[in-house]
Every structure is written in C-alpha cells, then in structure tokens.
Amino acid sequence: MAQDYIVKTTLTGENIYRVKDGVYIPLDEGNADYQAYREWVDLGNVADVEDTPVVPPEPTKAQLIAQLQELSAKIAALPQ
16 A cells, blocks of 8 residues: 655754645644644554655745745735
8 A cells, every 4th residue: 555644854843744745844833734644643544754854955946935925825814
C-alpha cells in the first residue's frame, strides 16, 4: 500500500511530507493541510518516519502565489 504521508526532519525542523504532490506541511494547527493530515491520523493511519534530514525543495511559482493569496486574505481580515 502506498504511503500518503511521511514525517521528515528537515533543516527547518519536523515536517509532514505529502507523497501525492511532494508538499511539505508545517506542524501548524492553523494550516489546512496539517488539519487534513491530523484527520487522516485520527482515522487510524500512521505516517512513515524518515530521520534523515532533507532540504525541502524550493516552492513552485504556483505554491508561492497560493501562499501569497492566503496571507493577503488573512491580512485583509485583520481589524484596523
């Protein structure tokens, strides 16, 4: 059975690596991807653990744009 997630230690600390799209997910309760990972674990799934530190790949342009849009929405929602 293919593994959906791998817990990896990177230069920035422990992260969750989502296998299907190669995305590193920070351990942040406010992160939607991390919440999805936690739900997956709550269903009884267990991620593989990789102890060898790896350098996360540079984000793609699309990933950076998505991050910028998410941050812009959070900034717009802040009180004046």
